[in-house]
Amino acid sequence: xxxxQKRSIFRGVILVVLLAAIVYTVYSTATKDKVEVLQVGDKAxxxxxxxxxxxxxxxxxxxxxxxxxxxxxxxxxxxPCKKEMPAMSNQYAIYKEQGVEVLAVNIAQTxxxxxxxxxxxxxxxxxxxxxxxxxxxxxxVDLLPATILINPEGKVEKIITxxxxxxxxxxxxxxxxxxxx
Amino acid sequence: xxxxxxxxxxxxxxxxxxxxxxxxxxxxxGKKSKILNMRYDGIAIRSKTxxxxxxxxxxxxxxxxxxxxxxxxxxxxxxxxxTIFPQEFYVSVSTEEQKAAYxxxxxxxxxxxxxxxxxxxxxxxxxxxxxxxxLAISIIVAxxxxxxxxxxxxxxxxxxxxxxxxxxxxxxxEGPVTEGDPSKTLNLIEEKMKALKYKVRRDGNALLAERxxxxxxxxxxxxxxxxxxxxxxxxxxxxxxYVDESMWIREGETRAVPGMDxxxxxxxxxxxxxxxxxxxxxxxxxxxxxxxxxYQTDVKLYKQSEDAVPGQADNxxxxxxYSIRVNHPLQHEGFSFYQMDFRLNELKTMKFELTKKETGxxxxxxxxxxxxxxxxxxxxxxxKVELLGFYPxxxxxxxxxxxxxxxxxxxxxxIFKMVTPEKPEGEVSxxxxxxxxxxxxxxxxxxxxxxxxxxxxxxxxxxxxxxxPILAIGGVIFMLGVxxxxxxxHRRVWVxxxxxxxxxxxAHTNKNWFSIKKDLxxxxxxxxxxxxxxxxxxxxxxxxxxKEKEGDSTL
Numbered sequence: 001x002x003x004x005q006k007r008s009i010f011r012g013v014i015l016v017v018l019l020a021a022i023v024y025t026v027y028s029t030a031t032k033d034k035v036e037v038l039q040v041g042d043k044a045x046x047x048x049x050x051x052x053x054x055x056x057x058x059x060x061x062x063x064x065x066x067x068x069x070x071x072x073x074x075x076x077x078x079x080p081c082k083k084e085m086p087a088m089s090n091q092y093a094i095y096k097e098q099g100v101e102v103l104a105v106n107i108a109q110t111x112x113x114x115x116x117x118x119x120x121x122x123x124x125x126x127x128x129x130x131x132x133x134x135x136x137x138x139x140x141v142d143l144l145p146a147t148i149l150i151n152p153e154g155k156v157e158k159i160i161t162x163x164x165x166x167x168x169x170x171x172x173x174x175x176x177x178x179x180x181x
Numbered sequence: 182x183x184x185x186x187x188x189x190x191x192x193x194x195x196x197x198x199x200x201x202x203x204x205x206x207x208x209x210x211g212k213k214s215k216i217l218n219m220r221y222d223g224i225a226i227r228s229k230t231x232x233x234x235x236x237x238x239x240x241x242x243x244x245x246x247x248x249x250x251x252x253x254x255x256x257x258x259x260x261x262x263x264t265i266f267p268q269e270f271y272v273s274v275s276t277e278e279q280k281a282a283y284x285x286x287x288x289x290x291x292x293x294x295x296x297x298x299x300x301x302x303x304x305x306x307x308x309x310x311x312x313x314x315x316l317a318i319s320i321i322v323a324x325x326x327x328x329x330x331x332x333x334x335x336x337x338x339x340x341x342x343x344x345x346x347x348x349x350x351x352x353x354x355e356g357p358v359t360e361g362d363p364s365k366t367l368n369l370i371e372e373k374m375k376a377l378k379y380k381v382r383r384d385g386n387a388l389l390a391e392r393x394x395x396x397x398x399x400x401x402x403x404x405x406x407x408x409x410x411x412x413x414x415x416x417x418x419x420x421x422x423y424v425d426e427s428m429w430i431r432e433g434e435t436r437a438v439p440g441m442d443x444x445x446x447x448x449x450x451x452x453x454x455x456x457x458x459x460x461x462x463x464x465x466x467x468x469x470x471x472x473x474x475x476y477q478t479d480v481k482l483y484k485q486s487e488d489a490v491p492g493q494a495d496n497x498x499x500x501x502x503y504s505i506r507v508n509h510p511l512q513h514e515g516f517s518f519y520q521m522d523f524r525l526n527e528l529k530t531m532k533f534e535l536t537k538k539e540t541g542x543x544x545x546x547x548x549x550x551x552x553x554x555x556x557x558x559x560x561x562x563x564x565k566v567e568l569l570g571f572y573p574x575x576x577x578x579x580x581x582x583x584x585x586x587x588x589x590x591x592x593x594x595x596i597f598k599m600v601t602p603e604k605p606e607g608e609v610s611x612x613x614x615x616x617x618x619x620x621x622x623x624x625x626x627x628x629x630x631x632x633x634x635x636x637x638x639x640x641x642x643x644x645x646x647x648x649x650p651i652l653a654i655g656g657v658i659f660m661l662g663v664x665x666x667x668x669x670x671h672r673r674v675w676v677x678x679x680x681x682x683x684x685x686x687x688a689h690t691n692k693n694w695f696s697i698k699k700d701l702x703x704x705x706x707x708x709x710x711x712x713x714x715x716x717x718x719x720x721x722x723x724x725x726x727x728k729e730k731e732g733d734s735t736l
Contacts, residue, residue, distance in 0.1 A: 008234060008236050008237070011236050011237070011240045012236045014321065014322070014325070015236065015239055015240065015243075015318070015322075018314070018317065018318045018321060019318075021314065021317075021412075021415060022310065022311060022314030022315075022317075022318075024415075024418075025310050025314065025415050025418060026307045026310050026311060026314075028418040028419075029305045029307070029310060029418060030307060045490070045491060046490040046491075047490050047491040047492040047493075048490050048491075048492045048493045049492040060490070061490075062490075075588055076585060076588070077573075077574065077584075077585045077586060077587050077588050107588070108588070109588050110551075110552060110553055110554055110571070111553070112553070112554040112555065112556065112568065112571055113554070113571055113573070116569075116570060116571070128492075130492060131435075132435055132436050132437045132445055133436055133437050134436075134437030134445070134491040134492055135491045135492045136437075137437045137438075137439050137491070138437075138442070138491040
């Protein structure tokens with residue numbers, strides 16, 4: 001290899017490395033606020049929460065492998081959360097048979113408020129309270145409602161912030177439904 | 182690539198200004214000038230020699246000093262624009278709409294424009310980062326482009342230089358020795374220059390004395406420091422290197438620590454202490470009543486067992502028990518917890534008395550823990566209070582249903598059902614602060630508010646910055662480079678004794694001509710050398726001013 005070629009390669013490598021550093025910086029800053037750790041395609045962090053009504057029943061994500069998990073974070077003060085709940089309940093009734101699990105995670109409110117709220121809405125899906133906000137922290141949830149779709153392989157399929165209508169909920173559940181044998 | 186062959190027979194790369202071996206000027210310009218431009222010692226600057234492939238073109242763009250200076254100016258302007266109004270980071274509102282409103286309300290239409298142009302978040306904007314990145318590329322490329330050949334040229338310096346090189350230096354001397362034996366002159370020069378801490382090399386009848394060569398590396402060293410610093414700043418974006426989170430935690434609560442996986446913190450007590458002194462004159466003047474002495478949060482830091490997952494809070498292991506005070510953060514594994522903020526007196530427990538309206542007779546007291554309200558509070562066999570609804574931050578009714586604005590007990594409201602021996606089917610009452618509604622007509626009993634228990638809330642900041650050592654190293658290297666480049670200078674003296682015994686001398690320094698003249702005065706006296714002349718001074722007298730600056734400090 002002659003000197004000229006060597007020099008061109010040397011320069012090229014330096015420029016490419018520096019360019020990559022800039023691209024990385026810009027990209028990570030742009031995506032920093034939204035998803036600091038959790039991104040679509042990542043393995044969904046495992047967690048365990050106690051069921052609202054049955055103290056012995058623990059919802060552990062890893063136990064749901066092979067099923068799609070529709071993980072919804074909510075609070076009683078959040079109006080869009082309230083609005084989407086009946087639709088979630090309806091669709092859960094349909095997709096439950098097809099291997100989709102719903103878990104509605106309340107953000108550190110009191111058992112009384114949560115039970116009161118769920119009962120007044122007459123919705124039927126598993127609910128759990130995250131008393132230390134640790135699951136919320138693990139999933140980087142800061143705006144409610146937030147829904148994380150987890151596919152049967154345990155990977156994050158989609159992250160949705162904001163209210164969903166019934167049609168969207170149906171299509172989301174469809175997207176994480178395990179394939180029929 | 183064309184080569185330039187000097188009269189001395191040395192092959193120089195294209196673009197060379199002064200022959201690498203003997204120093205003879207190779208350009209027409211150089212041959213005509215009275216004093217040579219010694220910048221970069223006349224080496225061929227890499228980027229100026231080839232300009233063919235796309236890689237070379239990009240390389241040459243960034244190696245240009247003009248481009249570098251332009252980038253510095255653009256960066257400075259952009260960075261200073263970011264200081265006109267406060268950045269979003271310092272504005273304590275959360276949503277986008279509130280931010281937009283904040284800038285418009287506080288700073289008028291200029292503020293609105295500022296926000297809309299994205300200048301309120303300049304430092305994390307893509308274009309600002311690209312600008313800084315381009316500056317970094319420019320620094321690196323220009324340093325490689327100039328630094329490496331300069332290093333090579335300084336390392337391979339010849340002792341003997343061409344006459345035209347010698348004659349075109351700013352300080353020159355030529356003539357016979359003023360007294361003594363000319364054959365000893367070179368030895369005398371060597372002796373004196375060594376005493377002046379110069380490194381002396383000899384080659385036949387030529388001599389080169391050199392001092393402070395490392396000063397030439399100052400700018401490159403400070404560039405290295407700067408690049409390390411920028412690299413450190415960039416590392417902050419890599420997950421795990423930099424954490425800056427804030428959290429609110431109430432007394433008695435245990436919360437997962439944001440940014441610190443598997444750790445929980447419990448707030449045991451928040452303490453605010455005031456000085457209980459008499460008001461001083463200054464305090465009177467400033468209208469200050471009391472002065473805080475201490476802000477403190479007593480905390481317990483827990484760690485989950487290794488195999489635990491988020492959500493499990495039963496198997497926590499106590500790591501540290503600490504009182505966080507201002508400037509005394511809790512530190513653990515690189516993380517620091519700072520006392521940042523507090524909120525006093527949030528409702529924790531509310532006490533009511535079930536009383537008969539008419540007589541004021543009390544049937545008992547109900548204490549409601551707002552962090553864990555119960556479905557019913559039994560007073561005796563026939564008397565109980567059922568809680569039908571609890572709204573921690575009551576904000577009004579919607580379709581007849583009470584609403585809560587937030588999960589925090591800022592304005593608690595309750596729906597009670599009072600079961601008494603007199604009214605066994607129960608009476609319903611909606612109770613909020615300063616408001617009672619009895620939906621089913623006039624009740625016989627009421628829940629009379631008695632007292633509250635409060636608790637405080639601490640605002641903590643969780644901070645971790647593993648890039649600090651890198652930033653510190655970068656900063657130290659940078660300052661070292663600046664110091665080396667500023668306080669030391671590279672002085673060279675070339676001497677040649679011609680066959681007839683006369684001495685020809687030339688001297689150069691990259692800055693501080695005064696000091697080299699001082700050295701030369703001492704040398705001339707010691708070795709009886711002919712008087713030197715400063716051709717630069719002559720020029721200055723001739724054209725007035727101007728030349729001095731340019732030649733004053735060469736890289």
